[in-house]
Amino acid sequence: MTSTSGRTRMSPEGRREQLLELGTQLLSTRTLDEISIEVLAEEAGISRGLLYHYFGNKQDFHVAVVRRAVEQLVAITAPRDIEDPLEQLAVSLGAYVDYVVENYTGYVSLVRAASGGNDELRTIYEAGRRALVDRIFEVTGSDGMDALGVPDSPAVRLLADGWSAMTEAVVVAWVADDHGLSREDLLQRLAGALPAIALA
Amino acid sequence: MTSTSGRTRMSPEGRREQLLELGTQLLSTRTLDEISIEVLAEEAGISRGLLYHYFGNKQDFHVAVVRRAVEQLVAITAPRDIEDPLEQLAVSLGAYVDYVVENYTGYVSLVRAASGGNDELRTIYEAGRRALVDRIFEVTGSDGMDALGVPDSPAVRLLADGWSAMTEAVVVAWVADDHGLSREDLLQRLAGALPAIALA
Numbered sequence: 001m002t003s004t005s006g007r008t009r010m011s012p013e014g015r016r017e018q019l020l021e022l023g024t025q026l027l028s029t030r031t032l033d034e035i036s037i038e039v040l041a042e043e044a045g046i047s048r049g050l051l052y053h054y055f056g057n058k059q060d061f062h063v064a065v066v067r068r069a070v071e072q073l074v075a076i077t078a079p080r081d082i083e084d085p086l087e088q089l090a091v092s093l094g095a096y097v098d099y100v101v102e103n104y105t106g107y108v109s110l111v112r113a114a115s116g117g118n119d120e121l122r123t124i125y126e127a128g129r130r131a132l133v134d135r136i137f138e139v140t141g142s143d144g145m146d147a148l149g150v151p152d153s154p155a156v157r158l159l160a161d162g163w164s165a166m167t168e169a170v171v172v173a174w175v176a177d178d179h180g181l182s183r184e185d186l187l188q189r190l191a192g193a194l195p196a197i198a199l200a
Numbered sequence: 201m202t203s204t205s206g207r208t209r210m211s212p213e214g215r216r217e218q219l220l221e222l223g224t225q226l227l228s229t230r231t232l233d234e235i236s237i238e239v240l241a242e243e244a245g246i247s248r249g250l251l252y253h254y255f256g257n258k259q260d261f262h263v264a265v266v267r268r269a270v271e272q273l274v275a276i277t278a279p280r281d282i283e284d285p286l287e288q289l290a291v292s293l294g295a296y297v298d299y300v301v302e303n304y305t306g307y308v309s310l311v312r313a314a315s316g317g318n319d320e321l322r323t324i325y326e327a328g329r330r331a332l333v334d335r336i337f338e339v340t341g342s343d344g345m346d347a348l349g350v351p352d353s354p355a356v357r358l359l360a361d362g363w364s365a366m367t368e369a370v371v372v373a374w375v376a377d378d379h380g381l382s383r384e385d386l387l388q389r390l391a392g393a394l395p396a397i398a399l400a
Contacts, residue, residue, distance in 0.1 A: 016235035033317075096239035116316015117233075152378035158370060159389060166397070170362035189359060189397075196396035197366070197389075 016054045019044055023061070024068045026108025032113050037061055058093050059120070062091075064111055066121050070128035073099060077132065085148050089136070092192040093167070097183065108172060129168075133160050136194070151199040163194050215306070218256045219244055224268045227306025232313050235306075237261055238289070259320070266310055268323050270328035273299060277332060285348050290391040297383065300375050308372060312340070329368075333360050336394070350398040363394050 010018070022044055025033045036058055041048040054060040080090040089175045100107050114125030137152050137160075150156060167190050173179075174186055181189070210218070222244055226235050236258055241248040246287050255261040276295045282288040314325030337352050337360075350356060367390050373379075374386055381389070 078362075090346040112316055116312055116318075118316075155385070155389075157380040158373055158381065159393075161373060162366035163371035166362035166366035169365035170358060173358055173361060179358040181355040181358065185355070193359075193393075193397045197393045 014052075019051065019054060020068050023065045024072065027065065027069060027110065029105055031105055031109035032062055033066065033109065034067070035062070054063050062113075063120055063124065065066045066114070067124050069103075069106075069110060070124055071157055074128055074131050079135070086191050089148070089194065090187040093171075093187050094183070097171055097175070097186065100171050104175055111168065111172065124164075129161070129164050132155070133164050136160060148195045148198070150195055156198045159197050160194065163197050166190075166193070178179075202290050209388045212254075219246075219251065219254060220264055223265045223328070224272065227265065227269060227310065228303045229305055231305055231309035232262055233309065235262070235265065240255055254292070261318055262313075263324065266314070267324050269303075269306075269310060270324055272327055272333050279335070286391050286395075287396065289348070290387040293371075293387050293390050295384070297366075297371055297375070297386065299373050302385050304375055311368065311372065329361070329364050333357070336360060356398045359397050360394065363397050366390075366393070 014168065016041040019040065023035060023040050026043065030039070037048055037055060039052045040061075041051050044051075051061075055064060073096065076099060079088055080091060104107055110121075110125070114121045116122075136148070136150075137157070150160075170186070170190060174181060178186075206251060219229070223235060223240050226239065230239070237248055237251045237255060240257065240261075241251050244251075251261075251368075255264055267339065273296065276299060277292040279288055280291060280373045282291060310321075336348070336350075337357070350360075370386070374381065378386075
């Protein structure tokens with residue numbers, strides 16, 4: 001018998017990827033704690049046994065989901081072909097803000113799990129934040145200077161990490177209550193704050 | 201029989217205060233999780249039963265310790281009689297930095313517990329942070345303007361909360377590794393960042 005459904009046979013890796021994608025989507029309306037292998041099994045319509053085969057235990061599953069979510073964040077905030085570095089930063093921040101708006105419940109729970117006592121989740125999350133901050137220092141302007149006119153040094157990196165923590169706190173609070181600040185103003189303020197902090 | 205030890209009979213409230221003070225001191229070298237009623241009983245040399253009488257269960261005890269630690273933070277960073285508001289802010293930040301240096305292990309664990317899943321600890325900690333940020337807007341310069349020349353608005357308060365999150369992240373990271381930044385430079389950078397962020 002030949003399949004006529006149009007479905008192709010998927011490799012175990014491909015299948016795991018697809019399930020992980022679904023697991024990460026569940027974060028849009030559920031906290032990390034509310035996402036279990038049982039919930040994923042129900043949503044995907046496949047057996048729990050198979051999912052335990054793919055993801056091990058709940059902690060391993062959460063690690064895989066958080067790693068995927070962080071990869072998504074790094075991907076969606078990737079630099080576009082924008083000449084002005086401050087405008088580029090604002091566009092990347094805009095993609096981040098949109099992600100938090102769309103995944104508010106899950107994102108807040110992920111940040112709390114990563115900031116709290118879960119060492120493995122914190123390590124993954126902090127590596128993601130570091131990748132985002134490192135990216136700022138990789139971009140060089142057409143004059144060969146650091147893109148934002150910010151000199152690269154350990155001290156400036158420390159302050160840029162602080163800017164990253166500020167951005168996370170402000171965006172999460174802004175999504176809950178915009179405090180009369182438009183999306184455009186939010187992005188300009190946060191982008192403008194980075195050179196202001198680094199050069200303060 | 202008259203006491204000749206010089207000790208005065210202490211009220212239950214006074215005794216509880218004294219024990220709480222000791223419990224908070226334990227944070228200098230221990231994480232919050234490592235501080236239990238059992239540990240306090242051993243340090244204070246009194247029975248666990250009496251301590252359970254004063255503090256209820258472990259969560260209630262931790263709530264009392266965190267509330268006290270936050271009160272201490274608010275108290276030690278209180279404004280002095282310093283004319284220049286930016287200098288005043290740097291002095292308050294200096295007191296905060298010294299506190300984190302002296303209580304590093306416990307403070308980091310407290311921040312993690314407050315940022316993580318413990319709602320009660322988070323509420324207490326965030327109220328403390330809010331008191332510190334509110335204080336910035338209470339101080340008015342001799343010309344009647346906001347002390348730092350920062351206009352007060354919901355949007356600026358949102359950004360000031362972000363500055364507070366940045367300050368916490370930078371100070372905790374700096375205590376672990378100074379990134380070549382002197383204490384004086386750290387304080388000037390963080391103080392200067394507030395008006396820079398608010399006016400960015």
